[in-house]
Amino acid sequence: MKTRLILWTVTVALLVALPPLAQAAGQPFYIDLVRRMLILSIAAVSLNLILGYGGLVSFGHAAYLGLGAYSVGILAFYGITSGPLQWLVAMGVSAAVAAVIGAVCIRTSGIFFIMITLAFTQMLYYLGISLEEFGGDDGMRLKARSQFGGLINLSDSVTFYYVSLAILLLAVLLVYRIVNSRFGMVLRAAKSNEARSRAIGFSPYPYRLVAFVIAGAMCGLAGALYANHTNYITPGLMSWHQSGELMFMVILGGMATTAGPIIGTFAFLILEEILKAAPIAFVKEHWQMFLGPLLLLSVIFFRRGLAGIFYRPDA
């Protein structure tokens, strides 16, 4: 327990220190780079709740990333740039859609669940492509970043960085409390042994559905942040490709661990950056050809995920 606390403190301290360090070193680009990792970590944390702790292999989680981003984008398109409103809508829409999709999907299990979560996300993706007004296939620019009055200026790279970090830490704390609460215990019990859970009197369905909605809303918030980060919103955010990457980040980092999603996201994105910056032109151009087999190998050999290297998962 002590070690974990130390590791966390060190990590947070490093993350907090990054912007001034980067600026001092004359490399402000790293602030943006790490900020992207922070935002996607929020999405990974949300997925870890239902996938790592809940055992729901949702192959469609990126849908909420897209829904959150589009909520911000579409509202900005129509001149509504109030940050609190946009972000609340992003979370609300994501929660609502998660409720509907979850209600249908959670009745199934196993392979079926994987396939239909994928199918529904794809449906949203096609919907996104067909919305010509909002750029269709090409996506749309974000007209203006979310406004927070004079309080927070997201156009300032460093401020935005700290906002993202703060939200990530809040998300981590929230998930930590949830998974150790009565609700979380039921969710984890249902994953561990569904028959036993039913036999003592728990019906997993309502708990899974609520977890699904919470995860969706949290990911929607990540989407809203992401839209602000990239200033551009494409349907690709909702693609199954993106969903697969999110799942990867969670698994790579270590499922059902608190730090896993962050470790996994950072590891994955750093790997991507390394490949994309490779000195060999061929690797740089076709980096996915190398990422693919690396992912394959990591699944085959890294069963516990990277967090397993640091500590054993909670009992």
Add this chain to the structure above:
Amino acid sequence: MLEVRSLTKSFGALKASDGIDFEVREGETHAVIGPNGAGKTTFISQLAGNLIPDSGTVRFSGEDITRLPAPQRARRGLARSFQITSIYKEFSALTNVALAVQAHAGHSFRFWKDARHDNELVIPAKKVLEDVGLGHRAHVLAADLAHGEQRQLEVAMVLATRPRLMLLDEPMAGMGIEESQRMIAFLSGLKHKQTIVLVEHDMDAVFRLADRISVLVYGRVIATGSPEEIRGNAEVRKAYLGEDA
């Protein structure tokens, strides 16, 4: 307390339950015995709600629960233990039992308070563990418990749900002599505080614990009576007990 009428369940051409009539009085320990393949586990599964019968009824304290799903039966006080140990392997023994306590301690849509330190759950759980003799193993991971201890844990979880009727499916399965004796002693202690339906192969346990015995052969109850009556029943001896009993 429990009333079963004409329970029938087929799997394709196999009639696992063939018009079973069965009843359990409050406070009694009613054993169900029968040769392998007699349909005992199918029978228990229909009582617990893991299987829905093709026809027939199951009434619990007068309420028709024939088609009620398992979790709801458990909430009404009908608790089941499994023949093949079914516990939460990644959690400690204490957490296993605490979950069972939690299922009957109000609603579980609480998102913030740490359940591991919730006295409402932990104190009763500790007590049940001590009652079954696992108090000293409370913080051991369930997967690390010995087989016999896991069976004890299974029973502990049933007890923790404060049942009105316990369905125990071969609680002694895979246990050694000493462990079995301990379990039998423990179950004797429960006898007049609980109503128990006991499926068992261990004849020693059955004859020591049961108030009444029903014999199941090929999905039908061929005899019901006190242990002496069953011991003396010629048909039962032929079908099941063999010449030695």
Add this chain to the structure above:
Amino acid sequence: MTFSLVFEQLLNGLQYGVTLFLMAAGLTLVFGIMNMVNLAHGSLYMVGAYLAVAATNWTGSFVAGALLALLGTLVVGMLVEVLALRALYDRDHLDQVLATFGLILFFNELISWLWGRAAIYAALPAYLQGFVPLPTGSNYPLYRLIVLAVGLAVGALLWFVVTRTRLGMLIRAGASNRTMVAALGINIRLLYTVVFGVGAALAGLAGLMAGPIYAVQPGMGEMILIQVFVVIVIGGIGSVRGAFLGAVIVGMVDTMGRAFLKPLLSGLISPTAGEAAGPALSSMLIYLLMAVVLALRPTGLFQPRH
């Protein structure tokens, strides 16, 4: 909306349906018997299409090209099985999903490297370019009818093998009880390899036939794979019969939906409604269908035959 137009679209739907069926049959058998989720199935479809184009250009003959493509896909499939999938048989579905996801990335990029990211053109020989007059008056592309015929023939062949041969019996037994089949001493490894090979060949066939009709580009496998998932969810896992019916239903609904929903909405409600909702709704149609089927039958319409 004339009857001949409707009939044409019906044929299109059927033809798309058999393409889906060829993919679904392989996938559902692999699911059912090996309990394996293989996302790279779509990649084999893509490989089939690309190899056909390359082989046709190389040999100058469409038929020779097709045969080489089929063989090539089979070889690629076997390589994938031996090198990557064998390690995943005992793992849970999540691991299989992620690992085969990695394979998809690899194959898409490999194809992009070899043939570029833009769509390429799969030419049809002159003798296949013709039209066939339909009883309803219009003319229908000969090639599409051939695809339909081949698909139906393969379907019949599969039905025959699964229901009337020893191999088929093993397949059905394996689909309902894997451990039992292994316990009976049947060489499970060999059975798996055969089943996977058949699946790969079917995917390759679907791909090489689809090339001239649909776009040949990186990522084409994933676009169809998701619809194949819908087919399997509707039809039930492990059931070839389910795969066929599911495929026909999905093929029809999707094709007819795309063709007629917009004019239908425009006619019934208003042209603006048709314009606004038509395209979006028609692409969502099969997923809505899937949701409805699942609401009524959470495990699909068919179970594997005993």
